[in-house]
Amino acid sequence: MKRTRTSKAWMREHINDTYVQLARKEGWRSRAAFKLMEIDDKDKLLARGAVVVDLGATPGGWSQVAAKRVGGGGMVFALDLxxxxxxHGVDFIQGDFREDEVLHQLEEKLDGRTVGLVMSDMAPNMSGVPLVDQARVMYLAELGLEFCKAHLKPEGAFLVKVFQGSDYENFLRAMREVFKTVVVRKPDASRDRSAELYLLGRVLR
Incomplete structure (x- = not known):
């Protein structure tokens, strides 16, 4: 398939991206690793020995960071379609988080353990239609929030990617109903032109 000028420009930007180059140099699977490291350095989410669930994990940048920071006494459970x-140190399930069967697999692996951090960098395949894409992203975020209600420790945290748009304020309100504190994070590794933000909820109500 012939590449468009837009796709060529994206590829050129991607190759020349500082974080992409640094990820290759340091052995991280994606530039997204730097987003999580920056947030964790600020908010201290990945405690040694913690149980972590990584939703939408592939290619594994966030899981790599989590496994390294929770150490051998911790556990990282990752899931992706x-x-x-x-x-090393990551227990992976391939499946669709929207399906009950896949959720049950994850619950079986947790085996009654409560989770210290649920992190979700999930994003659907983008259609290019903003309203449709926004709704899909928020639906995934809502599923992650429901998972937190059932499996997160009382003092646990939820870090989730969202996009600014029509449903953003509604989801922010839903987060505030579940967590005592909710803050917005936009790490340096998140491209300026991207509408993505990360919401961090801490301590269940």
């Missing part, structure tokens, strides 16, 4: 190459 797409295949992911194994990462």
């Amino acid at each position: 797409l295949e992911m190459e194994p990462i």
Whole structure:
């Protein structure tokens, strides 16, 4: 398929991206690793020995960071619709988080353990129609929030990617109903032109 000028420009930007180059140099699977590291450095989410769930994990940048920071005494459970190459210290499930069967698999692996951090960098395949894409992103965020209600420790945290748009304020209100504190994070590694933000909720109400 012939590349459009837009796709060529994106590829050129991606190749020349500082964080992409740094990820390759340091052995991280994606530039997204730097987003999580920056947020964790500020908010201290990944405690040694913690149980972490990574939703929408592939290619594994966030899982790599989590496994390294929680250490051997911690546990990282990762889930994605797409295949992911194994990462030491990460228990991966391939499946669609929207399906009950896949959710049950994750619950079985948790085996009654409560989770210290649920993190979700999930994004659907983008259609290019802003209203449709916004609704899909928020639906995934809502599923993550429901998972937190059932499996998060009382003092646990939820870090979730959202996009600014029509449903953003509604989801922010829903987060505030579940968590005592909710803050917005826009790490340096998140491209300026991107509408993505990360909401961090801490301590269940």
